[in-house]
Amino acid sequence: MTSIEDHVRAVVRLAADNVAAGQFPFAALVVADGGAGEVLGRGVNTCRRDADPTAHGEVEAIRAACRRLGSFDLSGAIVVSSCQPCPMCQAVASSVGIRRVVYAASAEQAVAAGFAPSATVTTIESLETDVSDAPFSAWLASGHGRGTAPRPVHELRVAVTAGDQAEAVAFYRDALGLPQLGDWSSADGRVVVLDGGRATLELIDEARAGYIDSVEVGRRVAGPIRIALEVDDSTAVAERLVAAGAAYLGSGAVVTPWNDRNVRLDAPAGLQLTLFTPVD
Numbered sequence: 597m598t599s600i601e602d603h604v605r606a607v608v609r610l611a612a613d614n615v616a617a618g619q620f621p622f623a624a625l626v627v628a629d630g631g632a633g634e635v636l637g638r639g640v641n642t643c644r645r646d647a648d649p650t651a652h653g654e655v656e657a658i659r660a661a662c663r664r665l666g667s668f669d670l671s672g673a674i675v676v677s678s679c680q681p682c683p684m685c686q687a688v689a690s691s692v693g694i695r696r697v698v699y700a701a702s703a704e705q706a707v708a709a710g711f712a713p714s715a716t717v718t719t720i721e722s723l724e725t726d727v728s729d730a731p732f733s734a735w736l737a738s739g740h741g742r743g744t745a746p747r748p749v750h751e752l753r754v755a756v757t758a759g760d761q762a763e764a765v766a767f768y769r770d771a772l773g774l775p776q777l778g779d780w781s782s783a784d785g786r787v788v789v790l791d792g793g794r795a796t797l798e799l800i801d802e803a804r805a806g807y808i809d810s811v812e813v814g815r816r817v818a819g820p821i822r823i824a825l826e827v828d829d830s831t832a833v834a835e836r837l838v839a840a841g842a843a844y845l846g847s848g849a850v851v852t853p854w855n856d857r858n859v860r861l862d863a864p865a866g867l868q869l870t871l872f873t874p875v876d
Contacts, residue, residue, distance in 0.1 A: 600631045603676040604700050611653070611678035614640040617777065621709070624653035624677040624685075626661040630696070631674045637661030645775050645791065653677065654685035658692060666746035670694050679706050682714040752795035754823065758865035761786050763841070767864045771840035772825075772833070798824070811853065812860040812870060813846035822868045830871040834859040842869070851875055 603625055610623035622641035628634050639656025643649055654675055661670055671693035675681065680703040681689070689697060707713050758764035765788050768774050774790035781787055800808070809816045827833045831849045838844060838861070845860040845868065852858050856872040863869045 597632065600676070600698055603627055603631065603635075604698060607676050607678045608700050610638065610640060614653075619644050620711075622653040622677075622679055624657040624675055624681075626657045626670060626673050626694070627676055628673050630672060631676070631698070633673075636664055636670070636673060650684065652682065652685050654681050654697075655688050658688055658694070660750065662692065663747050664750060668692050674698060679703070683716060752797055753789075754792070754795075754821075756865050756867065760864070761788075764865040767837070767840055767842070771837055792825070812850060812858050817845055817860075818868055822870060824870040824872060827871050827873060830857050830859045830873040833871050834861060837861060837863065837869075837871075 607623050607625050610625075611621050614623055615621045620641040620643060624639050625635050626637040628636050637657040637660030639653045639658070639660055641653045642651040642656065645651075654677055657675065658670065661673065662668055669692060673694055674696040675685075675689050675694055675698070677685075677697060677699040679701040680699045681697055682703075686697065703713065756764070769776055769788065769790055774792055776788060777791050778789040779787070780789065805818060806816050809818055834842075834844070834849065842861040842863045845862050849857050849859045852872075855875050857875055859871045861869040861871065
């Protein structure tokens with residue numbers, strides 16, 4: 597049986613691996629049955645990668661556990677952390693029913709390594725108006741309060757076999773800017789894992805695929821797989837990627853009937869890319 601000490605050692609290794617990936621030295625686990633059960637969620641601190649101040653290891657582990665179970669109730673589970681959790685992480689744990697946290701390093705050790713000590717907001721004010729209750733009224737009327745269902749899939753990963761893998765890495769990691777999450781290369785070959793942000797699986801019938809092609813390109817061009825990436829400025833990103841080896845399909849940026857500014861590119865590794873930016 598895995599002991600609490602085994603989980604602590606494991607989460608410390610996870611935090612050290614996160615440093616090797618260029619991220620902050622923090623990680624956490626959510627473990628069922630007071631620490632005697634299975635690991636429900638793992639998380640590492642991705643604040644640096646995602647420019648997200650809430651992406652602490654404990655928060656990410658709790659998110660993963662809640663997605664897996666399809667529930668906001670983690671009563672009976674514990675958090676095992678590589679370092680003493682900050683007030684935000686403690687509050688998130690408490691909000692899902694976690695009452696016990698076990699950690700390895702102290703907050704003082706984190707401060708000695710250069711991380712700022714935790715602070716709290718000093719002023720919280722209420723300003724009630726005649727519409728303050730409107731969101732709750734909408735919630736009560738919506739019928740959405742039935743909870744969520746477990747998610748059988750925890751991550752969508754697109755695996756691409758690239759004829760020139762070095763060219764593909766240079767394009768997608770260095771030119772497009774997808775952060776590298778891992779390098780699983782060995783004597784058997786090279787594998788580099790890049791972070792593409794939130795993933796969805798969009799299933800389109802042939803008629804709609806033809807319509808999308810006609811809007812973005814003017815003719816039918818896509819195969820069964822096309823990668824769509826939301827970016828801040830699809831026109832500017834497309835120009836940068838064309839300079840890095842991609843080619844335009846169609847005449848460039850178009851504003852679609854669904855109110856995005858889309859650019860279709862022929863990109864390395866045999867992929868077609870749609871770069872899209874929502875139009876306000």
